[in-house]
Amino acid sequence: MRWSSRIALAALATFILAACDDDDPVRPTAQGRVRAMHAISNVATMDMLFNTTSYKTNVAYKGSDGYKATAVGATAVKFRKSGVATDLLSANATVANGADYTVIALGTEAAPQSLVLTDDNATPAAGKVKLRAIHAAAGAGAVDVYVLANANDLATATPAASNLAARAASAYIDRDAGTYVVVLTAAGNKTALLTVSGVQVAAGGIRSIIAVEKTGGGTPLEGITLTDR
Template identity: 35%
Template sequence: MKRFTVAVLTLVLVLAMAMPTLAANGKARVRVVHASPDAPAVDVWVNDSIKAFTNAPFKGITAYAELDPATYNVKVVPAGATTPVVIEANLGLEADKDYTVVAVNTLANIEPLVLVDNNATPAAGKAHVRFVHASPDAPAVDIAVANGGPVLFGNVPFKGVGDYLPVDAGTYDLEVRLAGTTTVVLSVPGVSLANQTVYTIFAMGLAGGSPALAAVPSVDAAPMTMLPVSGGAMDFTPILMGLAGLSLLGSGAVLKLRKR
């Protein structure tokens, strides 16, 4: 694997203004992440009648949408087209739960990875962070604090999830290593984790090709109103995309990390 460096991290803030930090009042919330490296921008149709997302690009992360609990039929097609249908799935949503649906793998093998999110507010002085391995040609990896710091998520394979970890709020230099080694394949400096905020960091792209391997972080929930920020245009009405097939790994440890 080649080594790549992320010089500047641009957080994709996916909270809509005045959006609650987790599902409530009997509703479900869903968002979509486009992590298929060679797939074009896509449109997402719901129940054959609602064009839920338009022209969603690679690395695009939508805001959460609040929905009634139900089962929805979802079709994903190239932007501006009606065929081919690259994903067709039924997504069952339960009341008072948040979901992230990640379109993963190469276009020839594209599939949905459905995650149940925990957007409960962290304790004062803490942030919660999880890691999703969405790079189809990358081997299992460790996520660690740089310069000899602790491993946060160990031996995470493709489509694996390092579940929520409470850490002290602050700014950290992180690195992605080949699992069980000190070989750094991706440097991720300057990761700012704010007080009482929930984050997911996605590994996207290709370890041995283009688009290159990259860390794509998102703010999942925060205790205050935050304006959406994105590195590129994305026209969508947030609703949903997905299928069953939960992939969750547990971790209850609280670590004291070395900050910058």
């Protein structure tokens, strides 16, 4: 073989090896997850967008559509009355890689408010579950939160979270896997404002119990249970 041919073959082999080294798999885009919830008591249905992308249309009061993968960075979560092209409310979530967020629109059409929460969906300890209460009833006062095996235990129970203000969430509450009654009372007393029964959570599960006003506003409060994990 001529010397020039050997040089050419060597150069070709080097090129092929280099090309193979550069042929790495495409890395996935960094993402978090966001979910939105409609809790504006006097708006029947809403359309929701993440920036300019539709999240869900015609979402009924107390509705959500679960977590959606979202690119890292600022995400404007927009809430519009169904069929209306202008925002009733826009809330900003700064999305980090691998993190989860819940964005709630609450209040009234005349005075809409937002609540942006960073969710902790890390797996609970073996045999355990995590629960948290979210106070999204804008017109209600602060509440105490009880997580009970039986509603009759309220009289002697100690709150799992105390003096939880509107537009706030409790810390996550660790419990054994099982079925619970979540009771919200006016802060400082045992007068039940909301009782959510039959919150059944298998080991490793996470739930958010959300207190909202009744349709149209005011009391009695109503509860929503979201499955986080």
